[in-house]
Amino acid sequence: MTFFLEVLIGGLLSGVLYALVALGFVLIFKASGVFNFAQGAMVFFAALTFVGFTEVLPGWTGLAQGTAGNFWLAFILALSSMIVLGIATERVVLRPLVNQPPITLFMVTIGLTFFIEGVAQGIWGSHVRGLNLGIEDVPVMFLLDNFDMIISQFDLIAAGIALVLFVTLALLFQYTKVGRALRAVADDHQAALSVGIPLKHIWAIVWSVAGFVALIAGLIWGARNGVQFALTFTALKALPVLILGGFTSVPGAIIGGLIIGASEKLAEVYLGPFVGGGIEGWFPYILAMLFLLVRPEGLFGEKHIDRV
Amino acid sequence: MKLRNTLMAVAAVATVFTAGHAVAQQEQYIGLPSYRVGPFGASGAALYGGWIDYMAMINARDGGVNGVTLTWEECETEYNNARGVECYERMKNRGPTGNSVFQPLSTGITYSVLDRVAEDKIPMVTIGYGRTDAADGTVFPWVFPMISTYWNQASAIMNYIGEKEGGMQNLRGKKIGLLYHDSAYGAESHAVMDRLAEMHGFSVVKIAVASPGNEQQAQWLQIRRERPDYVILWGWGVMNPTAIRTASRTGYPVEKIVGVWWSGAEEDVVPAGEAAKGYTAAGFNPAGTDFGVIQDIMSHVYAHNRGNMSDRSRVGSVLYNRGVVHGIITVEAIRTAQEQFGTGRPMTGEEMRWGFENLNIDEARLVALGADGFMPNLQITCEDHEGSGLLKFQQWDGEKWTVVSDWISGDRELVRGMIQESAAAYAAEKGITPRDCSAQ
CATH class of the missing domain: 3.40.50.2300 (Response regulator)
Incomplete structure (x- = not known):
């Protein structure tokens, strides 16, 4: 039983981190109806930019690597870079494509992916870096001593950070003017424009917020596995979460993440040995596909009804 | 720096095509199917960086191999099989003799061009990767999974x-x-x-x-x-x-x-x-810069700001040094082939194949190369395209790798038997008659 719980809790914690990446997709899809294929690349860009700044700042400011000053200055600079990227994306990529079919917007984000990946490596180089956030990745000793259960302290804290972010964004969407404008824009670009909602500003804000989320996700995943190109693959973990939770719901992303995280780990441990193992790469997609058959809009997605 | 070196390499290749016949004859073209972007770009940059730096050092220090300048051209594969095949096809007829060796540093690309290299008579060297049973040279005369499978x-x-x-x-x-x-x-x-x-x-x-x-x-x-x-x-x-x-x-x-x-x-x-x-x-190679060969690269290449690595601190890393091993083996094969077929001119793919198959980098040669302890000795024969089988083990102390073992071999008898078994099955499937090495 202890082993089962270990797998389950570990999976749930991983699921929260998948949901964190999925959140970036949700934000952009809610506001612009665009499935942002470049979200994984943004996670990579954000983490690489942060680490890059921590490396160059000692030469510029004298703030040594590993100090709080270096960390926070690098964080601010990386966040600023993400905001600039968000605004530039709106100006250069999205603005000329207002009211174009969704597939056009989707295709442009594929191009954006390659651009962001190339720019990130062009500026900071392609070599793999470590990232230390000062959170020890060791088992929680209380659980280990009392229940012989291994739960990662890092994952627990990371999940806490992610949950704070989720709650903040959910409140932003629900109770602020910007949030209401975001939802209006997501519903219908032209209708939102006709009632005076500044579409361009909203898009720039959303892409910037998605950049912020990408930075948080990049820091957490980068600290777990290193800052390297493979961070772009975190998007692959987010896709089944989105299918399950719905593309337009923040709570859906969380619930979807928890279901995917727990089920893939349990499947790997209990079903994997019967089919040769290594199933957690595709199992979530099978699960999401089965789910689609029952509920195409996802758990919390908006049901789309067309009048004919 | 990287851009400048790439431009220099491209310029060197361009010279091959534009200069007169006599000049072109003095250059040995080596096509490099590299990967510097994509998921494995970090590894590719170090591997190909070390390899290019070694060739640049040979050109700078020795004026090439017996007067033949080494030229190279990179083709980006992104570690993708389809792109690897495209690069292979693009480069195979370049240079005065066509591409003289193909080393993709990818098992997937190795499998993708396995039949092509035999058809085009271009040796394929797969050091530490690729198809294991290709170590049986009687069935795979064009493939060299060297050092260890x-x-x-x-x-x-x-x-x-x-x-x-x-x-x-x-x-x-x-x-x-x-x-x-x-x-x-x-x-x-x-x-x-x-x-x-x-x-x-x-x-x-x-x-x-x-x-x-x-x-x-x-x-x-x-x-x-x-x-x-x-x-x-x-x-x-x-x-x-x-x-x-x-x-x-x-x-x-x-x-x-x-x-x-x-x-x-x-x-x-x-x-x-x-x-x-x-x-x-x-x-099969330790990390570190305390080897004569790395010191030569530092003094003949980096001291003149001609190094391929934009981040000089990566010189001496495990993958960089592995790239240097690739350079050493390639250059030694050119040298061996020249001794057989004549110095002062570039070798063809077929001549290079002979060079690889008769390669003998013994202890004395390793010392002369400044690579004593840097790589194991290596003797390739017609039957055995692996040639060494020796490995060292290194431990990470948080800052650097430290070698913690001598050269250790696998169970060569067991592995050789398995290789021959598998190669024979492949030969039977493809209708290949294994070579008679005593007649070579």
Whole structure:
């Protein structure tokens, strides 16, 4: 039983981190109806930019690597870079494509992916870096001593950070003017424009917020596995979460993440040995596909009804 | 810096096409199907950087090989099979003699061009990767999986573990975890591990990690449940630091993990931070800059700001040095071929194949190259395209790798038998009549 719980809790914690990446997709899809294929690349860009700044700042400011000053200055600079990227994306990529079919917007984000990946490596180089956030990745000793259960302290804290972010964004969407404008824009670009909602500003804000989320996700995943190109693959973990939770719901992303995280780990441990193992790469997609058959809009997605 | 060197290399190649015939005859063209962007760009940059720096050093220090200048051209594959084939086709007729050797540094690309290289008569050298049974030169005359194959590596790792346990007889009753990349590369170890387990009386628990391997909680909880005595990490890319980190968080001692040579570079341990301290991995070249050959590169290339690595601190890293090993073997094959077919002119693919097949880098030659201890000695024959089978083991102390073993070989007799068995099956399937090496 202890082993089962270990797998389950570990999976749930991983699921929260998948949901964190999925959140970036949700934000952009809610506001612009665009499935942002470049979200994984943004996670990579954000983490690489942060680490890059921590490396160059000692030469510029004298703030040594590993100090709080270096960390926070690098964080601010990386966040600023993400905001600039968000605004530039709106100006250069999205603005000329207002009211174009969704597939056009989707295709442009594929191009954006390659651009962001190339720019990130062009500026900071392609070599793999470590990232230390000062959170020890060791088992929680209380659980280990009392229940012989291994739960990662890092994952627990990371999940806490992610949950704070989720709650903040959910409140932003629900109770602020910007949030209401975001939802209006997501519903219908032209209708939102006709009632005076500044579409361009909203898009720039959303892409910037998605950049912020990408930075948080990049820091957490980068600290777990290193800052390297493979961070772009975190998007692959987010896709089944989105299918399950719905593309337009923040709570859906969380619930979807928890279901995917727990089920893939349990499947790997209990079903994997019967089919040769290594199933957690595709199992979530099978699960999401089965789910689609029952509920195409996802758990919390908006049901789309067309009048004919 | 990287851009400038690329431009210089391109300019050198352009010269081959535009200059007069007499000048073109003095240049040996080598096509490099490199990968500097994409998921494995970090590894590719170091590998190809080391290789290019070695060739640049030979040109700068010696004026080339017996007066023949080395020229090269990179073609970006992104570690993608289709692009690898495209690069192969694009480069095969370049230079005065056509491409004289193809070394893709990718098992997938190796398989994709296996038939083409035989047809086009271009030797393919796969150092530490590729198809294991291609070590049987009677069936695969154009392929050279040099130094060590994956099967030999698995056996050498078990010999190393046996040594740590006080002898192979002490492996009886032990449990070995094999955490492998769920791909053809990862599965390469299975057959030989099963055979070794049978021979020495240990058991093997095989645990697959789905690519790319950036999440391994489930696998390491299984390892915690199985409690193996050692874990062999057969990974690549992000799978490696993730494995080391997850091992640490699930309480598995890092000293009991032994990585393969694609799990034993700085790129694999630096991201894992403190968790990687004490981790050991196999390799056919150690890290470090205290070798004559690296010092020569520093003084003849980097001292003149002509180095290929934009980040000079990576010179001497495991993968950079592995790139230098590629350079050494390529240049020595050119030299060997020239001794047979005539110095002062570039070698064709067929002549290069002879050069590789008659390569003999012994201790004395290693000393002369400034590569004593840098790579194992290597003698290739018509039958044996592997040629060495020797590995060293290095341990990461948090800052650098330290060699912790002498050169260790696998069970050559066992592995050779398996290679011949597999190659014979391939020959039968393809209708190939194995060469008679006594007639060569």
